[in-house]
Ligand SMILES: Nc1ncnc2c1ncn2[C@@H]1O[C@H](COP(=O)(O)OP(=O)(O)O)[C@@H](O)[C@H]1O
């Protein structure tokens with residue numbers, strides 16, 4: 083009875099969500115739609131980092147690197163030879179790469195696969211390191227990837243980046259991928275394999291002693307996470323239609339980390355809410371970086387003030403609500419309705 | 435069942451275990467006793483692969499397992515508990531047992547995530563097995579409570595149950611009675627005897643209060659400063675002058 087009610091509520095909620103996205107896509111201006119879609123991409127990215135950080139207990143700072151791999155792979159695979167010739171004016175592109183052109187869904191998968199492959203090559207040795215070293219090692223690897231991209235002129239067009247990438251990341255595409263990621267994550271963390279990930283997070287020694295192949299679980303988590311980061315990077319490239327190495331710095335990883343921590347390490351709901359809140363705030367607070375005019379005082383604009391605000395926000399969260407918005411809890415209807423019941427009961431009690 | 439052959443474990447200049455020779459037959463309950471710091475836990479770590487012995491071999495069911503990874507050794511049928519309880523804190527009681535069931539489920543990440551039919555069958559069987567184990571220690575009613583919310587004695591039992599969920603043939607218990615009063619310790623020893631019979635186990639048991647294990651063990655080894663100073667039946671151990679000397683001022 084209750085289960086049926088919750089299923090109905092979920093279906094109704096989903097229908098409402100699809101309706102809301104359709105309405106937003108049809109009525110909002112281009113700028114607002116872009117923020118909406120950016121949230122969807124950040125959902126994918128936050129979930130992928132949360133899988134590592136929140137569910138497997140691995141602290142990695144290499145996300146921007148895997149996103150870069152995904153973004154470049156997908157952009158290069160979808161561009162027509164003519165588009166590539168236009169981009170590569172300093173040095174021609176490698177001939178075999180010039181003539182490859184794949185449909186977008188395949189390119190998206192290839193982007194994930196390549197990021198996953200890079201994860202196998204560089205991550206697997208790094209995963210043998212102790213936690214804190216892993217963060218430093220992955221940070222270094224991300225930087226190496228960026229330097230490689232900057233210098234592989236005939237492969238990536240170097241510092242000039244790639245322009246006029248086809249805008250395949252439409253509202254429906256990005257939100258479908260985001261929805262798929264949520265479903266995938268829920269299915270994974272609620273499965274037996276997902277439980278072993280949490281065991282590794284909570285106590286590695288005990289996990290290993292209970293027959294969990296800790297190294298294998300960590301590697302699997304790292305590769306899946308990188309795959310998702312690659313897909314997220316590809317979606318991003320096909321949304322803003324230009325990419326260059328400078329996009330994929332530590333700041334980008336930091337933004338994703340911010341979402342995960344704000345939303346709640348180990349909460350899928352938290353990552354979804356965090357992605358939307360942070361993306362919208364990030365844009366809404368854009369005025370902070372602009373020149374400002376307070377009645378008598380004029381400021382010349384402080385680029386970076388926005389990030390200062392966000393860093394302060396992060397510190398406040400870490401200080402006062404260490405486990406983020408959701409802790410490691412997930413949304414469920416019983417809990418949700420319970421909040422209203424309790425509120426209703428207490429306010430009714432107050433009146434009498 | 436299991437034997438250690440001249441196993442030594444050194445940390446820098448400190449020899450925590452030297453020339454350990456333990457030999458246990460199937461279905462025995464054997465005690466490993468000695469004062470604090472004698473090297474008992476280190477001996478467990480050397481057997482279960484947490485440390486690679488500096489010297490010597492560990493042979494389990496006729497097979498040399500020296501230097502294998504802990505998870506591989508668990509798969510071969512050796513399970514353990516920890517002196518300082520190591521339950522997974524962010525999981526409930528049932529989940530703690532289910533993680534240990536994963537080993538025998540033999541499902542990969544894809545079958546798991548996609549909830550394929552084969553996986554569903556195995557998951558259901560694991561849940562039934564886990565619940566039956568919890569039932570046998572009276573924890574079934576608390577299956578959905580946080581593992582760390584249990585009182586101390588129950589956490590110890592949960593750790594034993596979790597080890598049983600890996601379906602071992604040899605169970606290593608590191609001071610299972612630590613922190614329990616004499617009455618609880620006695621009950622625990624009865625429990626250990628009963629699981630030996632029910633699950634056809636061989637048990638090696640660490641304890642530093644030797645009275646506690648006298649009743650349940652058929653034989654015991656006594657360590658002091660890493661050296662095996664005595665071994666024999668509880669009666670022989672009780673009367674051994676070296677053991678009495680080692681324990682003077684400790685008990
Ligand atoms: N990883 C380690 N590194 C260095 N010394 C250790 C390590 N593990 C144990 N020891 C030392 O080995 C000795 C035996 O410890 P342990 O096996 O824990 O004793 P017991 O379990 O009998 O109380 C102690 O002196 C301890 O300090």
Ligand SMILES: [Mg+2]
Nearest residue numbers: 474475476517
């Ligand atoms: Mg010990």
